[in-house]
Every structure is written in structure tokens, then in C-alpha cells.
Amino acid sequence: MLDTVAAGIAHVLRRMGGRTVAIVGWLGYATRFGVAVVLESPAAFARLSLTLREIYFSGVLSLIIILVSGLFVGMVLALQGYDVLQRYGAAESLGVLVALSLVRELGPVVAGLLFASRAGSAITAEIGLMKATEQLSAMEMMAVDPLARVVAPRFWGGIISMPLLTALFSTLGIFGAYLVGVKLIGIDPGAFWGNMQAGVDFRYDIVNGIIKSIVFGIAVSLIAVFEGYDAKPTAEGVSTATTRTVVESSLAILGLDFVLTVFMFRGVA
Amino acid sequence: MNLNRSALDLWVGTFVAIGIGAILFLALKVGNLINFASAPGYRLEARFDNIGGLKLRASVKAAGVVVGRVERIRLDPTTYQAVVTVKIDEGYQFTTDTIASILTSGLLGDVYIGLDPGGDTQMLADGAKVTKTQSGVILEKLIGQFLFDKAATGGGK
Amino acid sequence: MSDPSTPASVPAPAQPECAVELADVTFGYDRRPVLTGISMAIPRGGVVAIMGGSGCGKTTILRLIGGQLKPQSGRVLVAGDSVPDLDREALYVMRRKLGMLFQFGALFTDMSVYENIAFALREHTDLPEELIRDLVLMKLHAVGLRGAARLMPSELSGGMARRVALARAIALDPMLVMYDEPFAGLDPISLGVVGQLIRRLSDALGITSLVVTHDVYESLKIVDYLYFVSEGKIIAQGTPADVRASNDAFVRQFVDGAPDGPVPFHYPATPYRSELFARA
Numbered sequence: 275m276l277d278t279v280a281a282g283i284a285h286v287l288r289r290m291g292g293r294t295v296a297i298v299g300w301l302g303y304a305t306r307f308g309v310a311v312v313l314e315s316p317a318a319f320a321r322l323s324l325t326l327r328e329i330y331f332s333g334v335l336s337l338i339i340i341l342v343s344g345l346f347v348g349m350v351l352a353l354q355g356y357d358v359l360q361r362y363g364a365a366e367s368l369g370v371l372v373a374l375s376l377v378r379e380l381g382p383v384v385a386g387l388l389f390a391s392r393a394g395s396a397i398t399a400e401i402g403l404m405k406a407t408e409q410l411s412a413m414e415m416m417a418v419d420p421l422a423r424v425v426a427p428r429f430w431g432g433i434i435s436m437p438l439l440t441a442l443f444s445t446l447g448i449f450g451a452y453l454v455g456v457k458l459i460g461i462d463p464g465a466f467w468g469n470m471q472a473g474v475d476f477r478y479d480i481v482n483g484i485i486k487s488i489v490f491g492i493a494v495s496l497i498a499v500f501e502g503y504d505a506k507p508t509a510e511g512v513s514t515a516t517t518r519t520v521v522e523s524s525l526a527i528l529g530l531d532f533v534l535t536v537f538m539f540r541g542v543a
Numbered sequence: 544m545n546l547n548r549s550a551l552d553l554w555v556g557t558f559v560a561i562g563i564g565a566i567l568f569l570a571l572k573v574g575n576l577i578n579f580a581s582a583p584g585y586r587l588e589a590r591f592d593n594i595g596g597l598k599l600r601a602s603v604k605a606a607g608v609v610v611g612r613v614e615r616i617r618l619d620p621t622t623y624q625a626v627v628t629v630k631i632d633e634g635y636q637f638t639t640d641t642i643a644s645i646l647t648s649g650l651l652g653d654v655y656i657g658l659d660p661g662g663d664t665q666m667l668a669d670g671a672k673v674t675k676t677q678s679g680v681i682l683e684k685l686i687g688q689f690l691f692d693k694a695a696t697g698g699g700k
Numbered sequence: 701m702s703d704p705s706t707p708a709s710v711p712a713p714a715q716p717e718c719a720v721e722l723a724d725v726t727f728g729y730d731r732r733p734v735l736t737g738i739s740m741a742i743p744r745g746g747v748v749a750i751m752g753g754s755g756c757g758k759t760t761i762l763r764l765i766g767g768q769l770k771p772q773s774g775r776v777l778v779a780g781d782s783v784p785d786l787d788r789e790a791l792y793v794m795r796r797k798l799g800m801l802f803q804f805g806a807l808f809t810d811m812s813v814y815e816n817i818a819f820a821l822r823e824h825t826d827l828p829e830e831l832i833r834d835l836v837l838m839k840l841h842a843v844g845l846r847g848a849a850r851l852m853p854s855e856l857s858g859g860m861a862r863r864v865a866l867a868r869a870i871a872l873d874p875m876l877v878m879y880d881e882p883f884a885g886l887d888p889i890s891l892g893v894v895g896q897l898i899r900r901l902s903d904a905l906g907i908t909s910l911v912v913t914h915d916v917y918e919s920l921k922i923v924d925y926l927y928f929v930s931e932g933k934i935i936a937q938g939t940p941a942d943v944r945a946s947n948d949a950f951v952r953q954f955v956d957g958a959p960d961g962p963v964p965f966h967y968p969a970t971p972y973r974s975e976l977f978a979r980a
Contacts, residue, residue: 323548326555334558377569408806415766416820417795438562445565467572475600480569 307503308496310421311429317422318430324423328431332393336439339388344443347384348450351375355451356459365461369470372451377479378539381444382486383531386494389436390523394498397428398519401502402512410503425503429495436491437484444483482538489534493526583633584611585669589643589656590624595679596654597645603629605658610635613656629656638663639671645679654679718777719744719876719908720765725774727760734760735932738774742925744875747902747909749919751954752929753963758912761929762878765910766798767791779875796824799869799877799907803884805861807853813840813864814849820871839867843897859890866897876908877901883915891915895922916955920944928954930963 318325355371401424404410410420448470455461474480498519505515594616603611611631619626631637640661647654658673667673720742727735735757742748750758763769764776767783776783778794786794807816817836821827827835840846843863853861862882869877882894899922902909913919919926920940928936928951936943936951943951953961969975 327551329558330551330555333562334554337558404809407804407809408802409808411768412800412802412806412808414768415795415798415800416823417792418819418823419792435558438559438565441562441565441569445568448569471572476570480566484566 303504304500307500311425311496311499314419314422314426315430317419318426321423321427324427325430325434328427329434332389332397332428332431333435333439336389336392336435337442339392340385340439340443341446343384343388344381344446345450347380347443348372348376348447349454351380351447352451352454352459356455356461365459366465367469367473368451368455368461369448369466369468370473372455373448373470373474374479376444376447377474377483379531379535381440381447382483382490383527385440385443385487386436386490386527387524389432389439389491390494390498390527391520393432393435394494394519394523395516397432397495397498398502398505398516399512401425401428401499402505402507402515405503405505406507406509406512408507425499429499432495432498433488433491436494437487440483440487440490482534485538486531486534489530490527493530494523497523497526584630585633586614587629587631587637587667587671587673589627589629589673589676590619590622591627591645591676591678592624593678593681594625594627595645595681596647597627597656597679598654601653602655603631603658604655605635605637605660610658627656636666637673639665639667640675641667641673642675642677643673644677647680718742719746719779720910721775721777722761722764723775723777725764725771725776727757727764727769727771733932735764735771738929738932738934740927740934742908742910744908745902745906746924747899747911747922749911749913749923749926750929751912751914751916751919751926753914753954756929757932758929759880762800762880762910762912765876765878766795766800796820796872797875799872799874801862801865801869801877801879801882803881804858805853805865807856807861807865807868809853811853812849813845813851813853813856816853816864817868817871820868824872835871839871840864842870842901843867844893857890859886859893862886862890862894863897866894866901870901870905870907873905874907876910879909879911879913881913882911883913883918891918898922914954916957 351372352368355368355375356365359365359368359371401410404420404424410424413420413423452463452466456463456466501515501519501522505511597613597616599613599616601613602609603613611629613627614630615628617626618624637658638660640663642659642661644657644659645654646657718741720740722738722740725735725738726733738761740748740761750761752758760769764771765778765783767786770784779797781790781794783791783794807813808819811819814836817839818832821832821835825832837846837849840849843866845860845863845867848856848860848864853864856864866882879898882898883891886894895918898909898911901907911919911923920943923940925939926937926943927934930950936946936948938946943955946952946955950962952958953963959965
């Protein structure tokens with residue numbers, strides 16, 4: 275009886291050990307891939323048209339969803355924020371509340387999640403499909419490195435698009451809050467903008483928000499191109515890879531957000 | 544799917560332009576970039592027994608007008624006094640007998656430093672010390688004082 | 701034709717006429733051997749077929765020659781250069797001498813037919829656009845698709861896509877072209893067209909052609925020599941005449957298309973009788 279228990283435990287440990295080794299190995303592979311992509315990047319900029327094309331596909335085509343979402347998030351924030359603030363007679367701080375929430379957290383995080391779902395999954399699907407139809411192999415055999423020609427432009431396209439989309443998201447959010455707060459509810463616009471300007475610091479809030487969006491952009495782009503490149507060359511493999519991109523990107527964004535927030539907004543004096 | 548080059552350039556250019564525009568909007572209209580980098584100024588030092596709830600980047604006001612910001616707060620290890628460094632915007636001069644007090648705007652409001660200039664002919668220069676200061680009001684001490692006074696007058700009757 | 705910049709750690713091959721030479725090559729994944737003891741010598745300018753059932757390692761041979769895989773032992777020589785020993789730069793230089801036709805074409809779906817063929821020219825040469833245009837139209841004309849230059853790959857039929865891929869493979873006038881199942885899934889007319897193109901281009905341009913296929917009929921019509929691969933080993937080889945007259949059991953089964961023979965009909969299983977009665 276003791277033997278079977280011991281054997282069972284040994285089996286579980288071996289499985290866990292095997293999984294851990296596999297995960298560490300996968301991390302190593304992913305890191306090597308990431309380094310290779312960065313090293314091949316000069317080619318992506320030498321052929322600027324490639325990267326511009328990718329900025330179009332990840333950035334411009336994501337504009338609609340980012341702008342609309344930003345607007346609605348801002349409006350809802352204003353509604354909910356007003357409801358709570360006016361109980362303490364602090365309705366005039368609505369501008370500060372919305373601006374700080376958006377610029378520090380909601381802008382980078384929500385824009386990042388939306389970007390991962392729309393652009394990240396598209397990038398993964400594209401690269402995965404090229405792998406499945408042997409286009410990447412064909413490129414290799416024509417002595418053109420697919421990392422330089424296909425992967426690196428998409429990687430940098432994503433990184434460049436993210437901070438811009440985040441800024442637009444926050445801007446539309448503040449505008450939405452303005453519409454609801456000032457136009458709809460009737461808060462004094464002077465107080466709205468004045469308190470906001472007094473409460474939001476450029477270096478502390480806005481720059482930190484931009485840094486967050488750049489970090490998220492790097493994470494999402496890297497995950498998207500890696501999962502595409504690593505996908506199994508079948509229809510099922512591509513679909514699994516796209517799902518993995520969205521899930522992994524979302525977790526990465528939320529995890530990195532926590533880490534960055536701890537470092538950036540620790541002890542507001 | 545095959546976008547011609549000029550349409551692509553147009554779209555990407557527009558995208559980048561409005562993105563940067565949004566960042567500028569956030570920096571200028573939403574944040575305080577205008578007040579932040581450009582304003583040249585000079586520094587003054589003031590010592591307080593207690594700064595109360597004064598925080599970094601709190602305003603420095605004279606006659607209710609913001610004239611500067613609190614830059615640094617530290618404790619003097621020998622005198623156990625709070626040493627506050629403030630940055631005053633260029634263009635505002637204060638006399639050497641100016642009083643710096645720690646005030647609160649409203650009961651629950653922000654804590655700031657109020658400057659009350661005197662009648663001296665000399666002006667404070669960059670790096671000078673404000674000699675006359677008034678510490679912040681600590682609510683607990685005020686209540687304690689009130690109760691003590693009440694007890695004293697009540698007992699005296 | 702050896703590139704003086706490659707590390708020449710391998711002595712010159714015995715037959716300098718060989719475009720490709722494999723000597724006792726072994727390759728496998730972890731514990732699973734895919735190829736064992738493969739030796740081939742492919743002369744310059746010839747058309748050679750590698751035949752065998754699915755999954756026997758034919759495509760792996762092409763990947764070994766192209767440098768996408770490294771053998772565990774043995775030599776792989778292309779025009780005298782040992783492919784596994786080339787560093788990345790030299791490998792990319794070598795690949796410009798190769799053309800490869802992938803199964804189903806593998807055309808770049810985001811580019812037109814014209815741009816697919818111009819791709820290699822634009823990447824590897826500094827030729828002006830007018831010259832590239834002439835070259836692309838020339839290659840397209842050779843495969844009979846000059847009128848389809850502006851179409852997108854999604855608008856092409858299977859046969860047309862295969863032909864465009866062929867034009868793309870010869871864009872840089874390579875010395876060796878490898879065809880991975882060029883006849884798979886084509887209608888009889890397209891089959892004939894592709895087969896004839898392979899032969900005619902080979903003769904006209906002096907290209908060495910290596911065709912991996914299991915289409916016996918077409919191969920026997922156009923090739924100079926055949927290799928038969930089964931379970932990772934070469935089990936037969938010869939000219940089309942040799943093959944037609946062969947008495948080897950595997951070759952006969954393959955050529956005649958017989959369902960049972962050295963390649964068994966039944967997947968390995970327990971004896972039928974015992975499995976039927978096992979439930980009782």
C-alpha cells in the first residue's frame with residue numbers, strides 16, 4: 275500500500291518536474307527568439323515601408339475600437355464618479371478623478387487589452403498562416419530571413435502604435451467625461467479643467483502612463499509575433515496560437531501593470 | 544488588400560499626427576506641463592517645528608495666488624526641525640522679513656505654504672532662508688488644547 | 701563553383717560533375733530515425749526523381765540539401781560545398797543558387813503574381829525596375845502565365861499557382877531546383893503542363909532538377925533517374941527503363957499500384973480472430 279502511494283507521489287513529482295523543465299525551456303526559447311527579433315530590427319527600419327505598413331495594420335485599423343471604447347469608458351467613469359463624489363460635495367473634482375484614472379491606469383491597461391485582442395491576434399494569425407502555408411519556409415529558401423522581413427516590422431509596428439493609441443484612448447475618455455460632466459450634469463467647466471490641471475502632473479502621471487503603454491506594447495507585440503512564429507502549421511495550430519496570444523497578452527498586461535504601479539506610484543509623498 | 548503606397552502613407556501619417564496631438568493635449572491641457580518645465584525660478588529655505596500635512600509639490604501662495612511649489616522636505620538631524628525647500632517663480636520677490644505659514648484651504652482641503660511679506664527694503668535671494676515661520680496646525684493638538692482650556696475654566700468655576 | 705569564403709573543411713568530391721551529393725546521411729528526431737544511410741549522386745543538368753510512400757522521408761532529403769535541417773552523420777554536398785558546415789551568411793549565399801517549388805506553391809498571399817516573382821530579384825539584386833520587369837515577364841512567359849501578372853494568389857487555380865511558383869523558383873536562374881510534390885492534386889492537363897515545364901526548363905536552362913513525388917506515370921515520362929525510398933532507406937534506383945523492367949518487389953508494388961506487397965495493406969494489429977473473440 276505504501277509502495278503505491280510512494281509511486282503515486284513520485285509520478286506526480288516527475289510530472290511537475292517535467293512540466294517545469296518544459297516551461298523553463300520554453301522561456302529560454304522565447305527569449306532567444308525575442309533577442310533574434312531585436313537583432314534583426316535594423317532591417318525593419320532600413321525598409322521603412324514594411325514597418326509603416328504594419329503601423330497601418332495594427333494602429334490605424336485599431337483606431338475605431340480604441341476611440342469608441344475610450345469615449346464610453348470616459349463617460350461611464352464620469353457618471354459613476356459623479357455619483358460618489360457628489361455625496362461628499364466634491365463634484366468639482368470629477369475632472370481630476372477621471373483624468374488620473376485614465377492617464378495612470380485605464381488608458382494603458384484597457385487600450386493594451388483591446389490592442390492585444392484586435393491587433394495582437396491578427397498578427398499571430400497572419401504569421402501562423404504564413405508558416406502553415408510554407409510561405410516562411412519559401413522565404414528562407416530564397417535566402418531572405420523571415421525574422422527580418424515578416425516578424426520584425428510587425429513587432430515594431432505594434433510598439434510604435436501602442437503609446438499613440440493609449441494617448442488617444444485617454445484623450446477621448448476625458449472628452450467623454452467632459453461631455454457627461456459639464457454638458458450633461460452641469461459641473462462648472464472652469465472647475466472641471468482647473469482642478470484637473472492642478473491635480474495631474476506631467477512627469478508623474480502622464481509620462482508614467484506613456485512608459486506603461488510602451489512596456490505593454492513591447493509585451494503584446496513580442497507575444498503576438500512569437501506565438502505566430504511558433505504555431506503548429508495546421509489550421510488548428512493557428513487558432514490555438516491566436517487564443518494563446520490574447521490570453522497571454524492580457525495576463526502580461528495586468529501583471530506588468532501591477533509591477534509598474536508599485537514602482538511608479540509608490541508613496542505619493 | 545493591396546493598399547497603394549500614397550494612401551497608406553496618408554493614413555499612417557494622420558494616425559501618428561493625431562497620436563502625438565493627443566499626447567500634447569494630455570501634457571498641456573490636462574497636466575501642468577506649462578507650469579512644470581519652462582518656469583524659471585529661485586529657491587528659498589524655511590524651517591518649521593511641524594509641517595502638519597504639507598506634501599511635496601504643494602503650492603506656495605501669496606495673497607491666494609500660486610507663486611511656487613514645495614520642492615523638498617527633510618528633517619534636520621541636529622535641531623529636529625523640518626527643512627522645506629520651495630521653488631518660487633521668477634518675477635516674484637519677497638522681503639527678508641516675510642512670514643511663511645503652513646495653512647489649510649478649508650477644513651479638509653490641501654495644505655499649502657502661505658507667504659506674507661513684511662515691510663523690509665531687502666529682498667530674499669536665491670538660496671536664502673525665510674527666518675519667520677509658523678508651523679502647521681495639528682488638529683489633535685488643537686482639540687487637546689481646547690479640552691484642556693475647557694477643563695481649566697470649568698474647574699475654576 | 702566553390703565559394704572561396706566558405707570554410708572548406710571538406711575535401712573536393714570524387715565526381716566534380718555532381719550538382720548534389722549525399723554520402724551515408726542519417727537524420728532523425730530524438731529517438732525516431734527518419735533517414736538512414738542515404739547516398740545519392742545527382743549529376744549536373746539532369747532530372748532526378750525521389751519516390752516513395754507518404755512520410756518516408758522524401759521531403760526531409762530536400763530540407764537537408766537546402767540547409768534547413770542538419771544531418772546527424774554523413775555528408776551533404778551542393779556543388780562541392782558541405783551544406784551543414786556553412787555559417788548563416790554562407791548558407792544564404794548558397795541558397796541563392798537554389799530554387800524550390802513547395803507543395804501547393806507557397807506563394808506570398810499579400811503580393812500579386814508579379815511581385816511574388818520580382819521578390820527574389822528585388823531582395824538580392826540592384827537591378828533597375830525596368831530590367832526586373834523584363835525578367836519577371838520572361839519567367840512568366842516561360843510558364844505561360846504572362847497575362848496573369850496582376851492577379852493575386854487567391855485568384856489562381858491550383859495548377860496556375862503551381863506554375864507561378866515554378867516561375868518564382870527560377871527567378872534568379874538557379875543551378876538547382878527542387879520540386880516538392882509538384883504533381884499533387886492537379887488535373888490531368890495541369891499535370892502534363894507541369895511535367896513538360898520541368899523537363900523543358902531543365903534542358904533549356906541547364907538546371908539540375910530534383911523532383912520529390914509519388915506520381916509514377918509522370919515521373920517515368922520526364923526523368924533521367926529515379927531513387928526509391930522506403931522507411932528512411934534507399935531500396936531501389938535506376939533509369940526509367942530499369943524501373944519498368946525491374947523485378948524488385950517494392951518497385952513492382954509501387955509502379956503497378958498494388959495494394960499489398962512489401963508495403964503491407966494492414967496496419968500492424970493483433971490477429972483478427974483473437975480480437976473478434978476477445979469481447980466474448
